[in-house]
Structures are given as structure tokens and as C-alpha cells.
Amino acid sequence: MYDIIVIGAGPAGLTAALYGCRAEKKVLVIEKNSFGGQITHSPRVENYPGFAEMTGMEFADKLVEQVLAQGAEMEFDCVEKIEGELGNYKVICTDSEFTGKTVIIATGSHHRMLGLENEEKFTGDGISYCAVCDGAFYRDRTVAVIGGGNTALQEAVMLSNICSSVTIVQNLDFLTGEQKLIDEINSKDNITTILSATVAEILGDDEFKGIVIDVNGDKQTLNVDGVFVAIGQQPENEPFENVAPLNDYGYIVSDESCTIANQTGIFVAGDCRTKTVRQITTATADGAVAALAACKLI
Ligand SMILES: Cc1cc2nc3c(=O)[nH]c(=O)nc-3n(C[C@H](O)[C@H](O)[C@H](O)COP(=O)(O)OP(=O)(O)OC[C@H]3O[C@@H](n4cnc5c(N)ncnc54)[C@H](O)[C@@H]3O)c2cc1C
Numbered sequence: 001m002y003d004i005i006v007i008g009a010g011p012a013g014l015t016a017a018l019y020g021c022r023a024e025k026k027v028l029v030i031e032k033n034s035f036g037g038q039i040t041h042s043p044r045v046e047n048y049p050g051f052a053e054m055t056g057m058e059f060a061d062k063l064v065e066q067v068l069a070q071g072a073e074m075e076f077d078c079v080e081k082i083e084g085e086l087g088n089y090k091v092i093c094t095d096s097e098f099t100g101k102t103v104i105i106a107t108g109s110h111h112r113m114l115g116l117e118n119e120e121k122f123t124g125d126g127i128s129y130c131a132v133c134d135g136a137f138y139r140d141r142t143v144a145v146i147g148g149g150n151t152a153l154q155e156a157v158m159l160s161n162i163c164s165s166v167t168i169v170q171n172l173d174f175l176t177g178e179q180k181l182i183d184e185i186n187s188k189d190n191i192t193t194i195l196s197a198t199v200a201e202i203l204g205d206d207e208f209k210g211i212v213i214d215v216n217g218d219k220q221t222l223n224v225d226g227v228f229v230a231i232g233q234q235p236e237n238e239p240f241e242n243v244a245p246l247n248d249y250g251y252i253v254s255d256e257s258c259t260i261a262n263q264t265g266i267f268v269a270g271d272c273r274t275k276t277v278r279q280i281t282t283a284t285a286d287g288a289v290a291a292l293a294a295c296k297l298i
Pocket residue numbers: 007008009010011012013030031032033034035036037038039040041042044045046047048077078079080106107108109110124129130132133134236239269270271272278279280281283
């Protein structure tokens with residue numbers, strides 16, 4: 001019987017484990033993919049306080065090491081379901097089953113990808129999914145933003161203040177973001193919008209060279225230095241539908257308290273919950289809040 005079972009070993013889950021262990025609780029972290037979470041895909045992190053520059057992998061390695069040193073146990077498995085009640089939750093995984101007094105869901109989310117050849121190869125080196133994270137690497141350079149919703153438009157506005165030019169590529173024949181943002185886009189001299197266009201190809205052998213877009217059947221090459229894909233995010237919350245309310249986009253409904261309605265012993269932390277800013281800082285903050293709430297309950 002664990003005191004706290006943490007699902008997901010990203011910054012949120014690992015921070016929760018750290019706080020749980022330091023409160024002398026018996027903690028298990030279950031991870032299905034990579035210990036460290038999505039930040040392991042980032043070649044450069046420059047906005048985590050106290051660290052001017054590091055790779056995502058360096059950050060993840062240090063955090064895993066710190067959590068293991070505090071006594072957390074780690075299992076590599078995929079959680080498929082949670083059953084039970086406060087004091088006796090059963091966490092059912094593909095290959096094993098664990099019981100815990102409390103559970104913290106910290107399963108994160110992933111950015112929707114274009115699904116094109118070369119996309120993974122150039123992620124972090126030409127292709128990005130986060131202007132807040134990577135925009136500064138494209139200072140005075142040319143970029144394209146793929147998407148036409150609020151996130152894409154906000155990213156385009158932000159990038160227009162850093163980059164020499166920004167081209168928005170939207171698959172529909174109109175932008176779906178708020179009118180206020182559309183007005184802001186239209187007022188910027190260095191933003192161009194191409195509608196009814198999809199990305200057909202990502203160019204480059206060893207180095208990213210740009211993209212080919214399909215505009216109503218007409219192929220055009222955009223020799224941009226970088227592409228920001230903003231076509232939505234996908235949380236990983238399907239296994240928890242029976243214990244947590246999900247919003248229309250699949251996020252677990254919660255707030256800064258990291259609690260879940262009608263579930264006293266299950267908490268949620270990080271990118272997988274409803275929130276406005278999805279960054280390492282906000283994920284680690286949630287991890288601390290969720291773990292301390294769980295400790296208090298135990
Ligand atoms: C390329 C890239 C660059 C980024 N750069 C920055 C940056 O510079 N600065 C910054 O602050 N943020 C950056 N971010 C965002 C940051 O990585 C996230 O905000 C942060 O990782 C969220 O932490 P999390 O713990 O909530 O979720 P995640 O990091 O997504 O971790 C969740 C973990 O849960 C696991 N999991 C999911 N489902 C299950 C399951 N059923 N069973 C077991 N395990 C499961 C996943 O495999 C994953 O490892 C970047 C993201 C990307 C992709």
C-alpha cells in the first residue's frame with residue numbers, strides 16, 4: 001500500500017513525488033514513456049528560474065535523480081484505470097496493479113502534430129509547438145505559424161515582436177480565433193495570412209529548409225527558418241473518465257487547488273488539467289500543491 005501513487009513522470013508528477021517523499025510518505029511514480037515527460041524533447045530551456053540555459057533532458061535527468069534520492073519508487077507501465085475510494089485506490093496498469101491511499105494524476109498533454117515525414121526529425125530544430133518556449137531562438141528570422149485559432153493567433157502576435165516576418169497558414173478559409181486577435185494580426189505589418197492552405201511537406205535533409213503548402217491545390221514553397229505548429233493540444237485523460245470530469249477538450253476540470261470534484265483522494269497536477277499557462281513552472285507548482293494536499297489528507 002503506497003501513501004501516494006503518482007501517474008506520469010513529467011515535471012508535475014516528479015515534483016509531486018519529491019514533496020511526498022520529503023513529507024516521509026511512501027510514493028510510487030508510474031510512467032509509460034519517458035521519465036521526465038515532454039520537456040525531454042526540448043533541446044534548450046531558457047525560462048526555468050535559476051537556470052539560464054539547459055537541455056530538457058538535463059532538467060529531466062536531474063529531477064529524476066533528485067526524486068530517486070528522496071526514496072520514491074518508479075515503475076515503467078501504462079495506467080489504464082483507477083478504481084476504489086480514498087484510502088484504498090487500485091491503479092490498474094497494462095502489466096501490473098498497485099494500491100494507494102491517494103492518487104495524483106499528472107499525465108500531461110501533447111501537442112497535435114501535422115503527421116508529416118521529417119516532423120519528428122526537425123522538432124526542436126526548425127519545428128516547434130510552443131512560441132513561449134522557442135520563439136526567442138528565431139529572433140530576426142522568418143517563421144510560419146500553422147493554425148488559425150486563438151493559440152495560433154496569440155503565437156503569431158508574440159512572434160511578430162521577435163521575428164522579421166510571420167506567415168499564418170490556416171486550413172479553413174477564415175481564422176477561427178477571437179475578433180480582437182484577428183484585428184491585432186491585421187494591424188501588424190510583418191504578419192501575412194494564407195487561408196485554405198495545408199502543409200504538404202517539410203523540406204530538408206540534414207537541416208530544416210522550410211515547408212511546402214497546398215493552397216487550394218496550388219503548391220507553394222515557404223522558405224521560412226522555423227515553423228510553429230499550433231493546431232491544438234491533446235491531453236491523455238481517457239483512462240480517468242470514470243473518476244474525473246473532463247472538459248470539452250479532454251482536460252480534467254480543476255483549479256489551483258489541484259482537487260477534483262467529488263473525489264477526495266484523487267488530485268490532478270500539470271498540463272493535463274484545465275489551466276491557461278502550460279509550462280514547467282506551472283507544472284511543478286501544481287505538483288507541490290497536489291502532493292501537500294494529499295499528505296494533509298493522509
Ligand atoms: C518541444 C517542447 C519544448 C518545450 N519547451 C519548454 C520550455 O522551454 N519551457 C517550459 O517551461 N516549458 C516547455 N515546454 C512545455 C513543458 O514541457 C510542459 O509544460 C511540461 O512538461 C508539463 O509537465 P507535466 O508533468 O504536466 O506533463 P508532461 O511533461 O507531459 O508529463 C506527463 C507524463 O505522463 C506520462 N503519461 C501519460 N499518460 C500516462 C499513463 N496512462 N500512464 C503512465 N504515464 C502516463 C507521459 O508519458 C509523460 O511522461 C515544452 C514542451 C515541448 C514539447
